[in-house]
Amino acid sequence: CPLLILPILRFVCGVSLANASSIAAHYGSVSAGTFAVVxxxxxxxxxxxxxxxTLYLVxxxxxxxxxxxxxxxxxNSEKQVEGVSHRAIWHETLTNRxxxxxxxxxxxxxxxGPVQGASVTELLTGGFKAILAI
Incomplete structure (x- = not known):
């Protein structure tokens, strides 16, 4: 879906590349809020x-x-800097925080594993719901 929405935002709506990329990522991703409600x-x-x-969400x-x-x-790199390799772009993308x-x-x-991880699951799930509520 990000690949479909990005050209529409860029060329039909006239949204900047940074904003169009951000909106496309949000449109293509799963909503953590919806996940919590379900x-x-x-x-x-x-x-x-x-x-x-939870793994499915990630x-x-x-x-x-x-x-x-x-x-x-x-x-963005094509507009600003000539000679940026695809490898460098993928490296930066895949090593993003x-x-x-x-x-x-x-x-x-x-x-x-599921057995050892169960001891922290409730703590993290509860914290996730609390942050969403805030």
């Missing part, structure tokens, strides 16, 4: 769900973030 609904109705459900967020960052850097934190969280969760 999770609360599922829990309140005693519907069983797997521990990997795995759906990553592509939208990566694509939007890459698009922005690719088109947000991407590294999401991937790092997935790896830490994988290393802990």
């Amino acid at each position: 999770l609360t609904y599922v829990e309140s109705n005693n519907i069983e769900f797997g521990a990997q459900t 795995m759906l967020e990553l592509p939208a973030i990566i694509v939007a960052l890459a698009i922005y850097r690719f088109f 947000g991407v590294v934190l999401l991937v790092g969280g997935v790896l830490i969760g994988w290393m802990y």
